[in-house]
Amino acid sequence: MGVDLALLDSTLADLGQPAFRARQVWAWAARGAAGYHEMTDLPASLRDALTERVPFSTLEVERETRSQDGTLKVLLRTHDDRKIETVLMRYKDGRGSVCLSSQVGCPLTCSFCATGKMKFARNLTAGEILDQALYFKRRSTVTNVIFMGMGEPMMNLDNVLAASERLPDLGVTHRRTAISTVGWIPGIDRLAATDMPIRLALSLHAADEDLRSRIMPVNDRYPLADVLAACERFYAVRKRQIFVEYVMLGGVNDQVQHADELAAVLDPKIFKVNLIPYNPTDSVYDGSERETIAAFRDTLEAHGVRATIRLTRGQDIDAACGQLAAKAAA
Ligand code: SAH
Numbered sequence: 001m002g003v004d005l006a007l008l009d010s011t012l013a014d015l016g017q018p019a020f021r022a023r024q025v026w027a028w029a030a031r032g033a034a035g036y037h038e039m040t041d042l043p044a045s046l047r048d049a050l051t052e053r054v055p056f057s058t059l060e061v062e063r064e065t066r067s068q069d070g071t072l073k074v075l076l077r078t079h080d081d082r083k084i085e086t087v088l089m090r091y092k093d094g095r096g097s098v099c100l101s102s103q104v105g106c107p108l109t110c111s112f113c114a115t116g117k118m119k120f121a122r123n124l125t126a127g128e129i130l131d132q133a134l135y136f137k138r139r140s141t142v143t144n145v146i147f148m149g150m151g152e153p154m155m156n157l158d159n160v161l162a163a164s165e166r167l168p169d170l171g172v173t174h175r176r177t178a179i180s181t182v183g184w185i186p187g188i189d190r191l192a193a194t195d196m197p198i199r200l201a202l203s204l205h206a207a208d209e210d211l212r213s214r215i216m217p218v219n220d221r222y223p224l225a226d227v228l229a230a231c232e233r234f235y236a237v238r239k240r241q242i243f244v245e246y247v248m249l250g251g252v253n254d255q256v257q258h259a260d261e262l263a264a265v266l267d268p269k270i271f272k273v274n275l276i277p278y279n280p281t282d283s284v285y286d287g288s289e290r291e292t293i294a295a296f297r298d299t300l301e302a303h304g305v306r307a308t309i310r311l312t313r314g315q316d317i318d319a320a321c322g323q324l325a326a327k328a329a330a
Contacts, residue, residue: 004058004127011053017046025050030169032137058127059084059135071314074135078104078128082121084150085324086132088140089313097144100132101324102160103151108182110203110216112247114281114318114325115150124151126162133163137170145172148180148201150324154187164196174198180245182218183227192234200234201243202227202271206253207261215252228265235270247276247322248288248296259296263303273300273307279320 005022012021021042028039035056036047062075062083072088087099105118132149136142145167147153153160164177178199181187191198204224206212213219231242244266248254266273275297278287288296293309300307314320 004054008050008054011050015046015049021046026166026169029056029134030137030166032134032170034138057131057134058125059131061135065317065319067314067317067319069313071317071319072136072140073314073317073319074132076132076135078124084124084128084132085319086135086149087314087319087324088136088142090140094141095143096136096141097146098133098136098142099149100129100145100147100163101149101151102129102147102153102156106151107155108152108216108218110182110205110218112215112249112278112281112283112285113322115322117282118150118325123156123159126159129159129163130166133167133170133172142170142172144176144178146178146180146201148178148321152182152184153179154181154184154191157187157190161191161194161196164198178243180243182216183222183224183230184218185222185226185230188227188230188234192237197238197240199240199243200231200238201245202231203245203247204262205245205247205249207258207265211253215249224265232267232270241272242270244271244273245276245321246273247278248293249278250286250288250292252285254288254292254296256295256299259299260303263300263305266305268304268306271305273297273305274310275307276310276321277312279312279315279323281322281325 008025009022024041036050039047059076062077064074066072070090074086076084082104084101084104086101089097103123104121106115107120108116110116133145147160167177174196178201180201180203182203205215209223212224275293278285297307297309312320
């Protein structure tokens with residue numbers, strides 16, 4: 001990966017090559033090599049044979065877009081002609097954070113999210129997930145990975161974890177990897193049981209069960225009270241704070257009363273809130289006013305809950321949270 005690792009293994013076996021060759025190829029790919037031709041410790045004949053037989057990436061590049069703030073968004077095409085989007089956010093302090101997609105579309109139907117309006121096609125393979133990160137590794141510094149792109153990572157957790165296992169080879173430690181979920185309880189429990197100290201982020205968006213079910217239908221299946229209990233179990237094992245994401249929808253979930261309700265259900269020792277300004281999608285919602293968002297934050301802080309307001313990035317190229325919909329593909 002960069003390559004399909006199973007295909008690489010069987011091809012190397014076919015070619016009568018020793019097992020360590022696969023590790024050599026992967027080490028080059030993980031460091032950001034652009035192709036087999038760069039792998040100078042492989043015999044030239046083997047480089048040629050691999051170039052012919054094992055595609056270097058499972059994904060083809062359809063288009064790359066650059067935002068005024070330096071954010072890069074790439075539209076990638078799978079072998080079965082599905083389109084996915086991946087985003088790299090670069091920061092002045094040198095960090096580079098890749099926002100990975102885990103599914104083509106999303107089976108959940110959160111009312112404010114553009115991806116939720118696409119038809120769900122399938123889970124991405126571990127190779128396809130890793131290849132998104134490798135795409136940016138070849139171009140830039142990558143220090144962090146967040147599963148906040150298209151799809152619900154906990155519904156494809158086998159592949160998400162298989163990809164995560166290899167991220168340290170790219171220089172991204174598990175502690176700098178985060179999985180964001182709508183609150184898919186079996187996934188939260190499984191993540192707590194792995195030996196990878198990956199961070200957890202919860203898309204919460206409303207503390208009231210009825211309101212949350214209205215804007216996120218998945219809440220009928222996994223009610224917030226049960227989700228928060230799962231998060232508490234996660235914290236008991238991991239001792240790492242959980243990020244709560246809360247998208248600010250004008251007149252829907254952004255009043256002081258909502259902040260009071262939110263503070264009432266969050267243990268400040270366990271949770272830290274990140275308020276997300278709503279990014280326009282084709283939905284019925286408007287974003288909250290700046291002052292409303294600031295007042296919401298102040299209310300949380302007054303209750304002792306730490307809260308920050310997310311800096312929106314890449315909005316001019318539809319790369320911001322909830323805007324990934326492979327529009328170009330339609
Ligand atoms: N399915 C997972 C992973 C996707 S993360 C999850 O929901 O957590 C994408 C984040 O962007 C989520 O927190 C989601 O709620 C948020 N989001 C979705 N639509 C948005 C929009 N239009 N504006 C701002 N944030 C949005």
